Amino acid sequence: SSEPVRVMVTGAAGQIGYALVPMIARGILLGADQPVILHMLDIEPAAEALNGVRMELVDSAFPLLKGVVATTNVEEACKGVQVAIMVGGFPRKEGMERKDVMTKNVSIYKAQASALEKFADKDCKVVVVANPANTNALILKEFAPKFPAKNITCLTRLDHNRALGQIAERTGAAVSDVKNAIIWGNHSSSQYPDVNHAVVNVDGKEVPVRELVKDDAWLDGEFVKTVQQRGAAIIKARKFSSALSAASSVCDHVRNWVKGTPEGTWVSMGVLSDGSYGAPKDVIYSFPVTCKSGEWTIVQGLKIDDASQKLLDITGQELVDEKKLAYECLKE
Numbered sequence: 001s002s003e004p005v006r007v008m009v010t011g012a013a014g015q016i017g018y019a020l021v022p023m024i025a026r027g028i029l030l031g032a033d034q035p036v037i038l039h040m041l042d043i044e045p046a047a048e049a050l051n052g053v054r055m056e057l058v059d060s061a062f063p064l065l066k067g068v069v070a071t072t073n074v075e076e077a078c079k080g081v082q083v084a085i086m087v088g089g090f091p092r093k094e095g096m097e098r099k100d101v102m103t104k105n106v107s108i109y110k111a112q113a114s115a116l117e118k119f120a121d122k123d124c125k126v127v128v129v130a131n132p133a134n135t136n137a138l139i140l141k142e143f144a145p146k147f148p149a150k151n152i153t154c155l156t157r158l159d160h161n162r163a164l165g166q167i168a169e170r171t172g173a174a175v176s177d178v179k180n181a182i183i184w185g186n187h188s189s190s191q192y193p194d195v196n197h198a199v200v201n202v203d204g205k206e207v208p209v210r211e212l213v214k215d216d217a218w219l220d221g222e223f224v225k226t227v228q229q230r231g232a233a234i235i236k237a238r239k240f241s242s243a244l245s246a247a248s249s250v251c252d253h254v255r256n257w258v259k260g261t262p263e264g265t266w267v268s269m270g271v272l273s274d275g276s277y278g279a280p281k282d283v284i285y286s287f288p289v290t291c292k293s294g295e296w297t298i299v300q301g302l303k304i305d306d307a308s309q310k311l312l313d314i315t316g317q318e319l320v321d322e323k324k325l326a327y328e329c330l331k332e
């Protein structure tokens with residue numbers, strides 16, 4: 001059997017962490033035949049809760065789980081990890097300005113960048129979940145210059161999956177028959193969930209979503225809004241933010257990255273922009289990507305209509321503004 005892969009989860013005692021670690025230990029992240037060693041990091045005030053999670057992992061007797069490191073020491077947590085899932089961060093509390101959250105989180109990501117660069121495996125794959133996810137990922141990249149930039153990504157797969165889910169509900173199709181939605185840009189309310197290239201498999205034939213739904217007003221209006229505001233709707237219903245769907249989409253993101261996307265299918269990932277589709281360069285922007293042999297590639301050549309291009313530009317500009325704000329926060 002293969003060597004265990006070391007997987008780090010930061011903020012592991014939090015809500016998403018609690019939903020995510022059993023998925024990893026069950027083989028949902030890397031496959032049912034891939035043993036893992038979990039590295040769980042959290043901050044000192046959460047140390048006892050973290051130990052509780054560790055105890056539950058022991059009690060679950062997961063066959064694939066070959067070891068658990070539970071620590072509040074960043075360097076110890078990063079040691080030798082091949083996958084790093086960055087969930088830890090200050091949640092946005094009521095009354096907090098965007099800039100307050102930004103200041104707290106970008107400084108965390110600046111500090112963790114150095115630890116990752118020094119102690120993680122040289123080819124470690126990183127996915128940032130904590131908000132502002134794109135900008136935190138960018139800060140990680142900027143302060144870990146020796147780290148391969150292509151290995152630093154942020155999560156927009158939950159938004160992508162939400163789009164597939166809405167189309168499935170609307171058309172009555174199984175969600176597994178819906179594919180190739182796109183989340184463009186920032187993981188924020190400026191993101192653009194685009195179904196112009198999405199298709200549904202109907203009796204073995206790929207039918208464009210627009211043809212099947214026959215309601216452009218819904219697709220351009222309510223659908224987009226529902227996807228953008230789904231997080232808030234879940235908080236309202238559950239009184240807690242989405243955790244199981246966030247955790248599940250982290251597994252999808254990493255599994256597709258490592259093991260590849262199926263032929264003819266793309267997924268959405270926040271990756272370092274090369275300027276494709278007029279996106280600003282040098283920000284972490286969500287694009288449609290295909291993955292093969294552990295590498296992502298931005299899907300090229302999709303036709304973007306004028307209305308969509310405007311939305312791509314707006315969310316891109318927000319990322320440029322966030323980047324600027326992040327650097328101001330780091331100076332203070």
Ligand code: NDP
Nearest residue numbers: 011013014015016046088089090091092129130131242246
């Ligand atoms: P969650 O596990 O619910 O969320 C963690 C992060 O993920 C937040 O930044 C949150 O942003 C983001 N997030 C939440 N839902 C989604 C979603 N659906 N899609 C994408 N991103 C999402 O928060 P908890 O407070 O339960 O846990 C956070 C953990 O981090 C705690 O264990 C805490 O101790 C730890 N922590 C670590 C720090 C550090 O490493 N220095 C600092 C502070 C906390 P949002 O708030 O916008 O929802």
